[in-house]
Amino acid sequence: MKLVGRGTRVESAPTKVAHPGPSTTAKESLTSRRRRRNRLWEVGVSRLLLICALVSIFTTLGIVIMLVWQTVGFFREVSFLEFFTGTKWTPMFEPANFGVLPLVAGTFLTAAIAILVALPIGLGAAIYLSEYAKDRVRRTLKPTLEVLAGVPTVVYGYFALTFVTPVLQEIFPNMIVFNALSAGLVMGIMIIPMVSSLSEDAMYAVPRSLRDAAYALGSTRFEVAIRVVMPAAVSGIVAACILALSRAVGETMIVAIAAGSTPRLTLNPVESIQTMTAYIVQISLGETPHGTVEYYTIFAVGLLLFFMTLVMNLIGQWFVKRYRHRY
Amino acid sequence: MENGSAVRRNMRTRRAKGRIFSVLFLACTMVGTLVLVVLLVDVLRDGARWFDWQFITSFPSRDPEKAGLLSALFGTVWVMALTALFAFPLGVGTAVYLEEYAPDTRLRRLIQTNINNLAGVPSIVYGLLGLSLFVQFLGLGRSVLAGALTLTLMSLPVIIIAAQEAIRSVPETHRLGAFALGAARWQVVRKIVLPSALPGILTGTILAMSRAIGEAAVLIAISALVYLTFIPTGPQDRFTVLPIQIYNWVSRPQDEFQHLAAAGIILLLIVLLGMNAAAIIVRNRYQKSSEE
Numbered sequence: 001m002k003l004v005g006r007g008t009r010v011e012s013a014p015t016k017v018a019h020p021g022p023s024t025t026a027k028e029s030l031t032s033r034r035r036r037r038n039r040l041w042e043v044g045v046s047r048l049l050l051i052c053a054l055v056s057i058f059t060t061l062g063i064v065i066m067l068v069w070q071t072v073g074f075f076r077e078v079s080f081l082e083f084f085t086g087t088k089w090t091p092m093f094e095p096a097n098f099g100v101l102p103l104v105a106g107t108f109l110t111a112a113i114a115i116l117v118a119l120p121i122g123l124g125a126a127i128y129l130s131e132y133a134k135d136r137v138r139r140t141l142k143p144t145l146e147v148l149a150g151v152p153t154v155v156y157g158y159f160a161l162t163f164v165t166p167v168l169q170e171i172f173p174n175m176i177v178f179n180a181l182s183a184g185l186v187m188g189i190m191i192i193p194m195v196s197s198l199s200e201d202a203m204y205a206v207p208r209s210l211r212d213a214a215y216a217l218g219s220t221r222f223e224v225a226i227r228v229v230m231p232a233a234v235s236g237i238v239a240a241c242i243l244a245l246s247r248a249v250g251e252t253m254i255v256a257i258a259a260g261s262t263p264r265l266t267l268n269p270v271e272s273i274q275t276m277t278a279y280i281v282q283i284s285l286g287e288t289p290h291g292t293v294e295y296y297t298i299f300a301v302g303l304l305l306f307f308m309t310l311v312m313n314l315i316g317q318w319f320v321k322r323y324r325h326r327y
Numbered sequence: 328m329e330n331g332s333a334v335r336r337n338m339r340t341r342r343a344k345g346r347i348f349s350v351l352f353l354a355c356t357m358v359g360t361l362v363l364v365v366l367l368v369d370v371l372r373d374g375a376r377w378f379d380w381q382f383i384t385s386f387p388s389r390d391p392e393k394a395g396l397l398s399a400l401f402g403t404v405w406v407m408a409l410t411a412l413f414a415f416p417l418g419v420g421t422a423v424y425l426e427e428y429a430p431d432t433r434l435r436r437l438i439q440t441n442i443n444n445l446a447g448v449p450s451i452v453y454g455l456l457g458l459s460l461f462v463q464f465l466g467l468g469r470s471v472l473a474g475a476l477t478l479t480l481m482s483l484p485v486i487i488i489a490a491q492e493a494i495r496s497v498p499e500t501h502r503l504g505a506f507a508l509g510a511a512r513w514q515v516v517r518k519i520v521l522p523s524a525l526p527g528i529l530t531g532t533i534l535a536m537s538r539a540i541g542e543a544a545v546l547i548a549i550s551a552l553v554y555l556t557f558i559p560t561g562p563q564d565r566f567t568v569l570p571i572q573i574y575n576w577v578s579r580p581q582d583e584f585q586h587l588a589a590a591g592i593i594l595l596l597i598v599l600l601g602m603n604a605a606a607i608i609v610r611n612r613y614q615k616s617s618e619e
Binding site: 038041042045046048049050051052053054055056057059060062063066067069070120121122123124125127128129132133141144145147148150151152153154155156157158159161162163189192193220221222223243246247249250251252253256257277280281284285286290298299302305306309310313314317 | 356416
């Protein structure tokens with residue numbers, strides 16, 4: 001409706017001018033002036049929108065350039081070899097050691113625990129939503145599950161430290177307050193929706209004909225879900241796992257609160273460890289002055305974290321594309 | 328005969344297996360909700376007694392009885408207001424460009440892939456970007472403005488993706504009809520596409536903002552752990568936000584501060600709940616008015 005009004009206004013403007021009866025050239029120039037202005041406006045708007053879109057490109061460039069720039073400062077003081085192969089991370093003590101492996105180990109320890117929790121639960125939920133639930137049930141249960149991903153991570157951190165850890169201490173009496181296990185478990189709960197919604201999308205996309213064929217051969221619903229739908233949706237499930245792992249690796253506040261601040265090369269989940277993200281938080285707390293080695297370390301660790309998650313995201317997206325192409 | 332009963336027995340075990348697993352799968356779906364309930368009860372039990380008017384209107388203090396989170400609350404409001412101001416036009420502009428203007432070119436694919444990747448970048452990396460780019464390089468200092476710009480970059484991918492979905496759901500026939508009447512592209516976008524995509528865009532933006540409030544803890548890289556006893560009065564001032572204040576209290580060993588953290592969490596969850604309710608109201612209201 002509104003558009004018609006606008007359109008007629010554009011069309012009728014020259015005729016209104018024409019009525020008093022000036023020469024035809026004046027009428028033409030008015031129309032063409034208006035047209036030119038409209039065209040300029042169109043071009044201007046499209047340029048402006050392009051600039052908006054380019055902000056995201058500059059964000060990526062900004063991340064890479066800024067992190068690399070600060071990391072160069074770090075590697076002026078610390079050798080590459082020490083950073084990637086050293087097994088001690090004590091940048092603030094004498095003698096300072098800059099081996100990043102303990103932080104990487106801590107990161108993957110908590111992320112692995114999280115995946116061990118989220119994968120079976122998330123997959124089970126995905127199977128239920130895609131294969132068992134009626135449409136109405138599905139529509140109410142799915143958003144409820146998504147709420148888990150919307151809870152602020154600092155709240156999960158509080159929950160891990162003040163509720164899960166005391167419960168776990170009943171089971172493992174010699175457990176320390178800050179430990180990888182409780183942070184990992186809670187992180188696992190947080191990433192359930194990531195695993196379940198991506199896998200469910202993939203399962204939902206499996207054609208009905210495959211299911212019907214299996215039912216015609218006498219399969220039960222469970223057998224159809226496990227032996228037909230899951231294998232057919234495997235690239236989606238792999239994608240879900242990788243993307244959830246990447247999220248767990250980059251997760252910050254839960255591990256900063258509950259996993260401790262003791263960089264340690266260990267696979268023991270009841271010990272106190274430190275993740276890459278938690279280290280960055282720990283150093284950031286203290287307003288470390290610009291230019292010191294400690295200041296540069298957080299960028300070196302951040303750059304490594306950025307590349308690790310980037311690689312995982314790219315692999316994950318590749319798998320997502322694969323299952324989308326298939327059906 | 329023998330064979331038939333074997334088949335029947337086999338079928339019975341298969342059916343039983345199916346039943347057991349269907350219960351198990353349902354349980355998987357409910358685990359999350361259960362944990363959520365336990366979490367809420369835990370937080371309420373620890374913090375409800377500390378959550379009162381005095382708590383909201385006081386500054387942080389060494390004395391837990393007098394402590395509050397006024398500065399963090401105002402800091403959050405400041406940072407989020409500026410973030411919304413920057414992120415909304417940028418996000419919608421990008422989405423409009425990608426959906427309505429950019430033909431299927433290399434540039435479009437590059438921007439789209441890039442946005443998908445940015446959505447997966449850990450939030451603490453955005454904190455580091457803000458620290459080196461806004462705080463140091465551009466010399467904004469540890470200010471509200473630097474924090475808001477950082478959160479803008481962090482929440483942009485989410486807003487863009489939500490806005491794109493909303494724009495994509497506008498039927499193609501509406502656009503074609505407008506073009507057939509001689510409307511130019513911007514006229515089509517402004518008069519046809521944006522009005523009917525607006526509820527979706529607004530809902531997506533509000534949800535992205537509520538996510539950003541929760542993830543604002545990474546602003547710790549910018550604001551550090553300050554002990555603020557004033558309310559920021561301008562974009563140049565130092566600030567702290569709710570999640571940072573909560574983190575500060577959680578990381579103290581005394582029980583009283585743990586309870587303060589729980590009280591802070593109650594406030595944070597109320598804010599988020601309010602925003603989500605607002606998103607739902609906006610969606611319903613616009614849907615109704617567009618049906619009329």
